Amino acid sequence: xxxxxxVFCLISFISIGHAQVEIVSPPQEDPRIYNIIEExxxxxxxxxxxxxxxxxxxxxxxxxxxxTRGIGAARRWIKSRFDDISKDCNGCLExxxxxxxxxxxxxxxxxxxxxxxxxxxxxxGTKYPNKYIIMSGDIDSRISDPLxxxxxxxxxxxxxxxxxxxxxxxxxxxxxxxxxxxxFLGLSGEEQGLFGGKFLAKDAKxxxxxxxxVINNDMIGNIKGIDGVIDNTTxxxxxEPAPADQNEKDLIWNRFYGGExxxxxxxxxxxxxxxxxxxxxxxxxxxxxxxxxxxxxxxxRPFNDEGFPGVRIMETHENYVMQHQDIRxxxxxxxxxxxxxxxxxxxxxxxxxNAICLAGIAWAPAAPDFVMIGGAVRPSTxxxxxxxADDSNLLGYKVYxxxxxxxxxxxxxxxxxxxxxxxxxxxxxxYLFGVSSVAKDGNESTVVYPKTLxxxx
Ligand SMILES: [Zn+2]
Numbered sequence: 281x282x283x284x285x286x287v288f289c290l291i292s293f294i295s296i297g298h299a300q301v302e303i304v305s306p307p308q309e310d311p312r313i314y315n316i317i318e319e320x321x322x323x324x325x326x327x328x329x330x331x332x333x334x335x336x337x338x339x340x341x342x343x344x345x346x347x348t349r350g351i352g353a354a355r356r357w358i359k360s361r362f363d364d365i366s367k368d369c370n371g372c373l374e375x376x377x378x379x380x381x382x383x384x385x386x387x388x389x390x391x392x393x394x395x396x397x398x399x400x401x402x403x404x405g406t407k408y409p410n411k412y413i414i415m416s417g418d419i420d421s422r423i424s425d426p427l428x429x430x431x432x433x434x435x436x437x438x439x440x441x442x443x444x445x446x447x448x449x450x451x452x453x454x455x456x457x458x459x460x461x462x463x464f465l466g467l468s469g470e471e472q473g474l475f476g477g478k479f480l481a482k483d484a485k486x487x488x489x490x491x492x493x494v495i496n497n498d499m500i501g502n503i504k505g506i507d508g509v510i511d512n513t514t515x516x517x518x519x520e521p522a523p524a525d526q527n528e529k530d531l532i533w534n535r536f537y538g539g540e541x542x543x544x545x546x547x548x549x550x551x552x553x554x555x556x557x558x559x560x561x562x563x564x565x566x567x568x569x570x571x572x573x574x575x576x577x578x579x580x581r582p583f584n585d586e587g588f589p590g591v592r593i594m595e596t597h598e599n600y601v602m603q604h605q606d607i608r609x610x611x612x613x614x615x616x617x618x619x620x621x622x623x624x625x626x627x628x629x630x631x632x633x634n635a636i637c638l639a640g641i642a643w644a645p646a647a648p649d650f651v652m653i654g655g656a657v658r659p660s661t662x663x664x665x666x667x668x669a670d671d672s673n674l675l676g677y678k679v680y681x682x683x684x685x686x687x688x689x690x691x692x693x694x695x696x697x698x699x700x701x702x703x704x705x706x707x708x709x710x711y712l713f714g715v716s717s718v719a720k721d722g723n724e725s726t727v728v729y730p731k732t733l734x735x736x737x
Contacts, residue, residue, distance in 0.1 A: 303696035306675050307722035310643070312456070313559050313636050319452045320635055322628035328444035329501070329627075331357060333434040333619050338421040340469045341394060341429035351468065355399050355419055358466050361447050362401035369454040373464075374402040380479025382469060389426050389472040396469035398476045401450050405642065407459035407671070412484075413641045414463040414494045414590075415449055415634050416579055417442025421617070422471040424606040431606065436619040438603055439470070441501035445631035452635050458642035459673060460492070467579050470498075471604075477582035485586045492641060493548040493726065494590035496580035500630040501622035505597020512626045514564045515633070518578075518592040519549035520571040525587050533731060537653070538684070538712050541569065542729035544589035545580075547714070550688055551726045552591065555637050563629055566596060567687055573598075589726075593630060640724065645674040645717040647725035648699075654734030655708035664700045664734050668717055675720045679703065680727050681711040689727060694718065 332338065335357070336349040343350030359375060366373035378398040382390045399419065405411060421435025422428075434440075443466050450464035469475030477496075484491060503512045522534065522543030534540045549567050556565040572578050572592055580590035599621065607616035648665040655661035661681075668674050676696040680689040681703070691711075695701045714727035 301696060301698065303694070304675065305694055306718045306720070309558070310640075310721050310723055313639065316452055316635050316639055317560060317632045320448055320628050320632040322624040324448050324451065325441075325444045325627050325631060326624040328361070328447050329436055329440040329619060329622060329624070332440035332443060333436050337429065337431065337433040338419055338435055339429040339433050340396065340420045340472045340475075341391070341427070351420060355397055355466070355468065358399045358419065358443065358447065362399065362450060362464070365447075365451045365454050366401065372403060372454050373450065374404060376400060378480055378483070380475065380483075382472065382475045387473060391427060396475040396479060398468055398480055399466040401464040403450075403453060403458065403462040403464070405459050405461035406457055407673070408646060409461055410488070411460045411490045411492055411646065412463050413460060413492045413638050414465055415446050415638055416465040416467055416477070416494055416496045417444070417446040418470040418476075418498060418579060419443060419466045419468045420471055422604055424604065426471060434607075434616070434618050436617050436622050437501045438499050438617050439497070441499060441622060441627045442497035445497050445500055445627060445634060448628070448631050449635040449638065453639060456639065458639070460642040460644070462638050462642050470579050474577060474579055474582050477579040478585075481582045481586040481588065484588070491583065491588040492647070493544070494580050494583045494588060495548070495552070495634050495637060496578055496590060496592045497594070497630065497634060498578045498592055499594045499598065499603075501624070501627040502595045502599050502602065503597070503623045503626050504599055504621070506599045506601065507597055509597045511597055512623060512629070513562065514566050514596045515630050516566050516568050516594050516596050517549045517552050518568045518570060518572050518580075518594070519545040520584055521546055521569060523587055524584060530731075537730075537733070539729055539731065542712060542714070544726070545584060545591055547726045547729065548589050549591050551641070552593070552633065552637050553688060555640055556633055559636055560629070560633065563633070565633070569687070593634065595626070641726065643721060643723040644719050644725040645671045648677060648715045648717055648728050650732065651715050651728045651730040652732040652734045653708070653713060653730035654736070659707070660702050660704045661706045661708040661711070661713060662700070662702045662734055663713060663715055663730065665715055665728075667697070667699045673719045675718050678716045678718050678724065680714045680716065681706065684710070684712055689714065
């Protein structure tokens with residue numbers, strides 16, 4: 281029989297088998313998260329967007345030699361920004377370029393072989409150096425003709441906002457230390473075919489990086505939609521329901537035990553939704569249950585293609601007049617992705633969302649592994665997983681469940697360091713379940729959905 285008593289406000293006892301184990305509940309919030317939100321500066325973001333726009337064009341095929349115009353100048357400046365931030369934290373960032381060659385052959389938007397150069401800054405984790413949580417934005421821009429590499433292409437919203445957000449998040453988070461590594465990433469070649477992401481995702485997979493998630497930011501500064509709506513209180517999080525590379529066994533599992541909408545990218549989206557609701561109460565994350573906009577792409581996808589979790593963050597109301605357009609006025613309508621279309625406060629808010637999710641995940645213990653579930657034809661649900669070994673930061677685990685129709689986790693229970701729990705009178709048929717790891721400071725990993733049955737004796 282299960283027996284729970286609350287003693288004081290934070291300590292309770294849970295009966296596991298016959299022994300009673302003392303459980304200290306995690307803190308409800310981490311005050312450092314509020315500090316991070318306040319430290320993100322709209323002025324810095326504005327200044328960085330202005331600089332990026334002033335490179336004239338950042339088209340992937342543009343000049344790489346000039347120090348004032350073209351993508352070469354832009355990426356050297358981005359690297360110098362990361363270098364400066366690193367200088368201010370005693371060299372706490374590993375700043376480097378990452379390259380891949382996009383060949384003309386087989387690529388419509390690459391007329392001649394072109395080096396695609398990404399820029400990254402790694403804040404190396406103190407405990408899990410090979411586990412990465414990534415924030416990305418894009419360096420490159422385009423106008424009406426995707427091959428026009430010479431005319432002005434400010435790409436103020438698409439995607440200087442995402443890039444400036446990455447730089448600002450790096451500045452803010454460089455002041456903290458984390459057990460897990462964080463990568464601040466500027467990707468190139470997005471508009472020519474997601475090349476920067478493809479090359480990096482492939483290399484990351486080949487080198488065995490453990491990527492916990494990619495939070496890709498693409499257009500985080502427009503609040504005046506083509507639909508006439510002006511909205512600075514919501515943003516969208518796009519995520520694929522389950523990995524695209526699911527095998528037949530996964531599909532069978534989904535069919536009989538659930539999991540069609542519980543892949544790791546979707547759990548990352550729920551994490552972002554949860555952190556926003558908890559810490560930024562005047563902002564709402566609108567989860568969109570699809571990979572990306574209808575038929576369109578973004579730089580999280582190549583990571584998904586390699587089996588890594590990744591989502592896209594962006595404004596809720598796009599304005600196509602200010603996207604991928606030659607700068608011109610036609611029938612009284614001003615076209616072009618110019619800086620006047622960017623709301624810097626909104627870009628700062630969405631940057632803060634990124635920063636707190638990066639920090640939350642990087643401060644959390646590793647997520648539970650080998651989560652198993654059982655409970656058919658019983659009045660209870662049982663979950664079991666492998667203990668996180670050797671992490672003094674681990675306070676315990678939290679079990680989550682929700683109605684099968686609910687997009688977000690609705691119920692949870694912190695159960696301490698046990699790794700085998702039975703939820704009495706919670707009927708397995710009626711809910712979906714998951715488990716997270718919780719740190720002593722209250723920060724949590726993303727939720728892991730069970731993918732194995734507890735063997736019946
Ligand atoms: Zn674009």
